[in-house]
Amino acid sequence: MPAEKSRILVVAAHPDDELLGCGATVARQSARGSTIWSLVLGEGITSRKGLGSPQKARALKKLQDDSRKANAVVGVKKLVLKDFADNKFDSVPRLELVHAIEEVVCAFKPDTVYTHSSTDLNIDHQIVCEAVKTACRPLPGSPVRHILSFEIPSATEWRFDSAKGFSPNVFVDVSRFLDKKLKALAAYKGEMRPFPHPRSEKYIRALAAVRGGQAGLPAAEAFSLIRSVSA
Numbered sequence: 001m002p003a004e005k006s007r008i009l010v011v012a013a014h015p016d017d018e019l020l021g022c023g024a025t026v027a028r029q030s031a032r033g034s035t036i037w038s039l040v041l042g043e044g045i046t047s048r049k050g051l052g053s054p055q056k057a058r059a060l061k062k063l064q065d066d067s068r069k070a071n072a073v074v075g076v077k078k079l080v081l082k083d084f085a086d087n088k089f090d091s092v093p094r095l096e097l098v099h100a101i102e103e104v105v106c107a108f109k110p111d112t113v114y115t116h117s118s119t120d121l122n123i124d125h126q127i128v129c130e131a132v133k134t135a136c137r138p139l140p141g142s143p144v145r146h147i148l149s150f151e152i153p154s155a156t157e158w159r160f161d162s163a164k165g166f167s168p169n170v171f172v173d174v175s176r177f178l179d180k181k182l183k184a185l186a187a188y189k190g191e192m193r194p195f196p197h198p199r200s201e202k203y204i205r206a207l208a209a210v211r212g213g214q215a216g217l218p219a220a221e222a223f224s225l226i227r228s229v230s231a
């Protein structure tokens with residue numbers, strides 16, 4: 001899951017989440033003939049301190065350019081960027097987020113949606129997960145069959161709450177696509193960090209090895225299934 005030639009929508013809170021969460025799976029599905037769109041709801045700049053308006057505009061343009069390059073590396077056909085303020089999704093009327101997602105679902109008609117886990121430490125991630133569930137509720141005729149949540153290094157494991165922790169039950173062999181994910185992440189200049197930060201190449205490779213080992217695979221991305229409906 002998803003099948004070959006699926007229509008896959010990735011809904012992320014911040015630029016680079018879409019690749020950290022499922023970049024290798026996207027690359028694998030793209031190679032198998034699926035069509036993939038990414039929707040990134042947050043602008044990715046607002047929470048950085050000390051930026052004046054011209055600096056912010058330049059930084060935003062650079063980040064958007066990086067996003068396009070990075071998503072192209074893994075075969076994303078269309079990248080939709082919104083400008084909700086980072087780490088403030090709890091101050092946005094939920095309906096605005098839901099409508100932004102619905103608009104893209106309506107235009108693209110995905111059968112599979114990947115998004116954040118509601119268990120993440122990051123508030124925007126939690127809210128995006130809930131907004132996706134609302135935007136993709138299983139009304140008769142809804143195109144969305146499968147919704148899966150991914151894990152984001154430095155947001156999912158930092159919840160430190162075993163009762164509400166991320167517990168994956170879907171594993172995708174990404175051994176041939178992990179390098180492509182890391183190449184795409186390298187296009188996000190300034191987002192990756194040196195190890196031992198979780199947003200580092202060493203950590204991402206280690207996580208893929210652990211998730212692979214859980215499922216008898218050389219390297220995997222892991223997901224938690226939120227909903228699957230077979231018509």
Ligand SMILES: [Zn+2]
Nearest residue numbers: 013014017122
């Ligand atoms: Zn994020």
